[in-house]
Amino acid sequence: QQYVFDFSQGSKDEKDLLGGKGANLAEMTKLGLPVPPGFTITTAACRHYLETGTEPESLAAEVGAHLAALQENIGKRLGDPEDPLLVSVRSGAKFSMPGMMETVLNVGLTDISVIGLAARSGDERFAWDSYRRLIQMFGRTVLGIDGESFDERLEARKKIRDVDADVDLDASDLKVLVEEYKDIVLVESGREFPQDPRQQLDLAIRAVFDSWNTERARIYRRQERIPDDLGTAVNVCAMVFGNLGPDSGTGVAFTRDPATGAQGVYGDYLPNAQGEDVVAGIRNTLSLADLERLDAASYRQLLGIMETLERHYLDLCDIEFTIERGKLWMLQTRVGKRTAAAAFRIAAQLVDEGLIDEDEALSRVSGAQLAQLMFPQFDASAPRELVATGMGASPGAAVGKVAFDSATAVAWADAGEDVILVRRETNPDDLRGMVASRGVLTSRGGKTSHAAVVARGMGRTCVVGVDALRVDHGQRSFSTPDGTRVVEGHVISIDGSTGEVFLGAVPVVPSAVVDALHGNGESEAHDDDVVGAVLRLMNHADQRRRLGVRANADTPEDARRARQLGAAGIGLCRTEHMFLGPRRKIVERLILARTAEQRHAALEELRPLQRTDFSEILEAMDGLPVTIRLLDPPLHEFLPDLTDLAVRVAVGEATGKPDAEAAELLAEVQRLDETNPMLGMRGVRLGLVIPELFALQVRAIAEAAAELRGQGRDPRPEIMVPLVAAVQELEAVREMAERTVADVARAEGVELSIPIGTMIELPRAAMTAHQIAEAAEFFSFGTNDLTQTTWGFSRDDVEATFFPAYLEKGIFGVSPFESIDAEGVGRLVSIAAWEGKEQRPDLKIGVCGEHGGDPESIHFFESILLDYVSCSPFRVPVARLEAGRARA
Ligand code: PEP
Numbered sequence: 038q039q040y041v042f043d044f045s046q047g048s049k050d051e052k053d054l055l056g057g058k059g060a061n062l063a064e065m066t067k068l069g070l071p072v073p074p075g076f077t078i079t080t081a082a083c084r085h086y087l088e089t090g091t092e093p094e095s096l097a098a099e100v101g102a103h104l105a106a107l108q109e110n111i112g113k114r115l116g117d118p119e120d121p122l123l124v125s126v127r128s129g130a131k132f133s134m135p136g137m138m139e140t141v142l143n144v145g146l147t148d149i150s151v152i153g154l155a156a157r158s159g160d161e162r163f164a165w166d167s168y169r170r171l172i173q174m175f176g177r178t179v180l181g182i183d184g185e186s187f188d189e190r191l192e193a194r195k196k197i198r199d200v201d202a203d204v205d206l207d208a209s210d211l212k213v214l215v216e217e218y219k220d221i222v223l224v225e226s227g228r229e230f231p232q233d234p235r236q237q238l239d240l241a242i243r244a245v246f247d248s249w250n251t252e253r254a255r256i257y258r259r260q261e262r263i264p265d266d267l268g269t270a271v272n273v274c275a276m277v278f279g280n281l282g283p284d285s286g287t288g289v290a291f292t293r294d295p296a297t298g299a300q301g302v303y304g305d306y307l308p309n310a311q312g313e314d315v316v317a318g319i320r321n322t323l324s325l326a327d328l329e330r331l332d333a334a335s336y337r338q339l340l341g342i343m344e345t346l347e348r349h350y351l352d353l354c355d356i357e358f359t360i361e362r363g364k365l366w367m368l369q370t371r372v373g374k375r376t377a378a379a380a381f382r383i384a385a386q387l388v389d390e391g392l393i394d395e396d397e398a399l400s401r402v403s404g405a406q407l408a409q410l411m412f413p414q415f416d417a418s419a420p421r422e423l424v425a426t427g428m429g430a431s432p433g434a435a436v437g438k439v440a441f442d443s444a445t446a447v448a449w450a451d452a453g454e455d456v457i458l459v460r461r462e463t464n465p466d467d468l469r470g471m472v473a474s475r476g477v478l479t480s481r482g483g484k485t486s487h488a489a490v491v492a493r494g495m496g497r498t499c500v501v502g503v504d505a506l507r508v509d510h511g512q513r514s515f516s517t518p519d520g521t522r523v524v525e526g527h528v529i530s531i532d533g534s535t536g537e538v539f540l541g542a543v544p545v546v547p548s549a550v551v552d553a554l555h556g557n558g559e560s561e562a563h564d565d566d567v568v569g570a571v572l573r574l575m576n577h578a579d580q581r582r583r584l585g586v587r588a589n590a591d592t593p594e595d596a597r598r599a600r601q602l603g604a605a606g607i608g609l610c611r612t613e614h615m616f617l618g619p620r621r622k623i624v625e626r627l628i629l630a631r632t633a634e635q636r637h638a639a640l641e642e643l644r645p646l647q648r649t650d651f652s653e654i655l656e657a658m659d660g661l662p663v664t665i666r667l668l669d670p671p672l673h674e675f676l677p678d679l680t681d682l683a684v685r686v687a688v689g690e691a692t693g694k695p696d697a698e699a700a701e702l703l704a705e706v707q708r709l710d711e712t713n714p715m716l717g718m719r720g721v722r723l724g725l726v727i728p729e730l731f732a733l734q735v736r737a738i739a740e741a742a743a744e745l746r747g748q749g750r751d752p753r754p755e756i757m758v759p760l761v762a763a764v765q766e767l768e769a770v771r772e773m774a775e776r777t778v779a780d781v782a783r784a785e786g787v788e789l790s791i792p793i794g795t796m797i798e799l800p801r802a803a804m805t806a807h808q809i810a811e812a813a814e815f816f817s818f819g820t821n822d823l824t825q826t827t828w829g830f831s832r833d834d835v836e837a838t839f840f841p842a843y844l845e846k847g848i849f850g851v852s853p854f855e856s857i858d859a860e861g862v863g864r865l866v867s868i869a870a871w872e873g874k875e876q877r878p879d880l881k882i883g884v885c886g887e888h889g890g891d892p893e894s895i896h897f898f899e900s901i902l903l904d905y906v907s908c909s910p911f912r913v914p915v916a917r918l919e920a921g922r923a924r925a
């Protein structure tokens with residue numbers, strides 16, 4: 038097995054073996070771009086080392102052979118006293134893990150070769166600066182010495198010389214520093230800084246292997262869902278120097294603006310500096326336009342290379358480059374990360390430029406990015422004071438007063454204030470505070486922390502892991518990196534997409550994308566802006582997709598909004614809210630009725646109300662299907678609270694005024710009380726025990742449809758029965774429903790055909806789908822309940838209790854309530870869909886659980902050829918886009 042490849046031997050498609058950086062260096066070499074020569078040690082070598090604790094036996098010899106070839110190529114030798122070759126040793130895994138692993142530069146300098154370098158370069162200061170950087174990086178990375186020991190010496194030196202900047206130290210200072218640094222190495226590690234360059238190289242390679250498993254790298258991988266067993270490649274590359282004087286420098290550049298997607302190159306340049314200086318923000322950088330002024334030839338060459346790279350990668354590239362005495366070198370490139378807005382704009386631009394087709398453009402954007410663009414955002418033109426950036430864990434733009442505990446958050450929210458709950462990390466006790474707050478901010482934790490998981494579940498804006506903020510719960514304040522103290526009650530603004538934290542209130546504006554998707558402002562020209570790009574790609578997605586997209590809506594307003602956002606009907610109209618509020622009293626009377634008259638009176642009171650409910654929604658969705666689900670929730674939700682009643686009765690007895698009505702009610706409520714109501718008297722079970730309830734709903738639906746028909750409209754209701762486990766349940770309801778619809782049709786003198794179908798949300802229903810399909814004209818998978826009952830955990834509790842631990846331990850990567858568990862729950866869906874269609878080929882099959890709006894799940898539902906997904910109105914555009922992406 039070959040463990041080392043020259044840059045001229047690989048290609049961009051070998052990221053598994055060569056890592057991202059190595060594969061792209063090879064690709065650039067192949068393209069004939071000016072890449073300094075070098076070689077890549079494969080991830081396989083790293084895995085071998087991580088598994089066994091030693092390098093593969095053949096590695097040393099292979100490195101030796103490639104090093105010899107490199108020396109031959111350049112005409113310099115590592116450690117040569119006259120004219121030494123120096124190399125950089127850089128990590129580079131398959132997936133970019135920025136700043137998480139190690140790099141050692143200037144490998145090959147020794148007490149002797151530094152003198153040769155000084156002579157050859159004609160720059161003594163440069164040579165000694167390079168040497169002290171090597172000892173520092175080597176000491177930290179390879180020998181594990183605390184970096185502060187070195188920094189202290191550097192600062193002390195500057196004080197002695199009374200200068201501010203590193204560059205103001207001269208060669209004699211740096212020589213002193215080198216001696217001091219070598220002492221640190223000896224004292225801290227118990228060994229001399231190695232004077233054998235090959236030994237430096239081997240130790241640096243090993244240190245890069247080891248850096249795969251540092252704590253920060255592990256945490257990063259867990260958050261980004263990068264497998265732990267990939268290992269990193271190591272790139273050994275001839276050093277080129279940006280710090281050889283004013284005609285040298287180093288920079289980073291993007292072929293388009295990764296923040297806005299604007300066309301045109303974009304980047305930073307730092308003259309007379311070495312690689313890490315740009316990123317470290319030590320000095321203020323110049324723009325690329327300044328480079329044109331300083332070195333027009335290199336600038337033009339750089340632009341040419343950027344164009345070559347874009348045309349080759351067919352995408353936005355970011356690059357790192359160095360200019361050594363007027364000669365341009367490419368040190369790295371990759372397809373660049375970008376914001377959601379830039380992703381849409383760039384995809385559309387690339388189509389216009391003829392570089393990619395529209396299908397490819399769809400693959401360059403995602404539903405998650407679209408969702409980000411649909412949230413209200415901070416007004417881009419408003420001034421703002423950024424104080425720290427963490428991880429965006431749940432999108433949105435939230436403004437509010439800082440509160441440091443749940444009780445305060447709840448109290449202020451009750452008083453009508455907007456609150457941001459700030460905690461070091463959250464735990465289940467913070468739940469009430471999170472519910473009451475506009476947003477949640479934590480200084481610790483990642484995207485799978487308790488705060489992140491719970492906030493996403495609740496749709497609260499959330500920023501986590503802002504470790505630059507010192508949260509002091511005792512003092513009820515936090516401090517920012519620049520020392521500002523923010524005390525409880527101060528206002529801050531947080532952006533749940535970007536992770537940014539601002540002082541004060543930043544104005545929030547509604548999303549222009551939502552406005553445009555609603556069809557408002559259509560006449561405005563949106564050529565090259567984000568809105569225009571979104572509309573174009575949505576249009577293409579709609580042409581591409583096979584899956585229908587409906588909405589879950591149970592009010593006329595939601596129905597109208599969903600329709601504007603492109604919903605092709607309602608896939609789930611929940612009817613429970615129609616029985617709550619003031620109407621709960623009527624339902625209570627119905628359930629507790631003693632006589633047929635009492636019961637009839639309650640029903641007659643509800644019927645006109647229900648009829649209006651339905652006719653309004655059917656009207657909003659005129660001409661499109663509206664799946665109305667018969668009543669689903671557990672009975673106890675309509676009954677008075679058991680504890681309250683018990684107190685009333687007890688108080689009555691204690692005060693000698695017994696409350697007979699309360700006592701009677703209490704007895705009844707106690708009789709109906711359930712330990713596990715979600716597995717109890719709900720759905721079709723309730724409908725069969727109190728058949729008048731379902732009958733009332735069916736009658737109201739039929740009457741609403743008949744009435745609208747009479748007005749010349751086109752109502753298309755569908756009746757859906759929840760929580761069916763056995764076909765017999767469905768048959769019983771079906772028989773009643775058909776009779777009722779026929780009654781209404783006869784009485785009103787219209788023809789009514791209302792399809793009757795069922796939810797599939799219990800494992801038994803899925804496993805007997807062929808039987809159930811005999812009695813159902815459609816199936817709609819209730820994947821919320823199906824997930825709950827298949828896994829056997831309660832959807833109302835888990836996210837706040839053991840899910841964070843499960844995510845942390847990697848038992849699943851994402852909550853199965855968020856993305857469908859394809860292997861388990863998804864398999865049930867797939868079997869049931871298949872058997873249902875076998876029984877009844879024209880069976881319509883959809884999904885109405887939360888998964889209907891989740892990008893990953895939508896791809897799964899497309900793969901098993903369901904007919905439609907149904908999701909909340911706001912997710913409808915996301916679902917349309919993803920359904921198109923799944924077919925492009
Ligand atoms: C479901 O269970 O997936 C569903 C849509 O119904 P509900 O969430 O109302 O139980």
Ligand code: MG
Pocket residue numbers: 798819821822
């Ligand atoms: Mg359900």
